[in-house]
């Protein structure tokens with residue numbers, strides 16, 4: 001894997017040769033933000049499609065702005081660099097791309113003022129994130145961060161300690177993934193994915209004001225449901241016990257894609273099988289990510 005090429009500070013270099021100081025503020029204080037992007041390999045057309053690149057880099061630069069990280073690249077330039085990187089690596093399978101912007105400064109002290117701002121982009125083949133096609137989840141005792149602490153709208157590396165603690169707790173107890181509640185007790189999201197619930201034929205998901213990351217896959221799931229499947233979508237707060245009353249639950253995310261939840265806090269969801277609405281959305285998602293649906297072709301950038 002480390003034989004892969006990465007992009008670091010303006011050059012394409014062997015990932016092994018990326019040399020980041022142990023003194024960097026990114027390492028010492030987590031002063032960094034990142035993105036997770038997928039490029040989908042389509043065997044039939046012998047093509048790799050970078051998915052929703054523009055949306056990911058728009059969110060990346062928004063995260064940089066909040067962290068006072070100034071990169072010398074526009075969204076378009078970052079998209080071009082990423083396509084070039086994928087090409088140079090000659091990937092012929094579905095790939096995960098991880099751009100990280102960080103404070104490289106080596107001075108002691110957790111300040112975002114220093115100007116030594118850096119970027120690295122690395123990538124690797126990635127199939128299924130969990131290796132499972134259905135998940136058993138549990139609500140974690142760790143509360144989700146809120147906008148006045150460590151803003152969930154920003155993909156700050158430091159926020160993922162909150163995610164990692166939740167994951168450790170529930171996976172140690174034998175569950176596949178955690179669900180966070182907000183400080184007010186509402187259902188929020190998973191450690192690295194948004195959550196959807198189906199009740200009485202409606203698709204319901206927590207609003208950004210419930211401290212979720214504004215997921216790119218979440219937005220797409222809502223679009224598919226509304227425009228292609230004619231399903232009513234509601235963004236509203238969800239109470240914990242609604243998870244137990246739900247007809248369907250599923251996660252959405254770049255790494256997680258669209259994955260059904262069949263059990264929450266030891267309660268069977270629906271009939272214990274992946275739900276019909278989830279299955280239809282998942283199918284549409286897997287077709288459109290490889291450029292098979294005309295309407296969504298704009299979201300797929302051909303690498304080769």
Ligand SMILES: Cc1ncc(COP(=O)(O)O)c(C=O)c1O
Pocket residue numbers: 036189190191192193194212213214215216217218252253254255
């Ligand atoms: C905390 C969190 N929520 C939700 C998501 C899903 O966002 P997206 O669909 O943009 O990948 C992610 C992944 O980036 C995440 O880390």
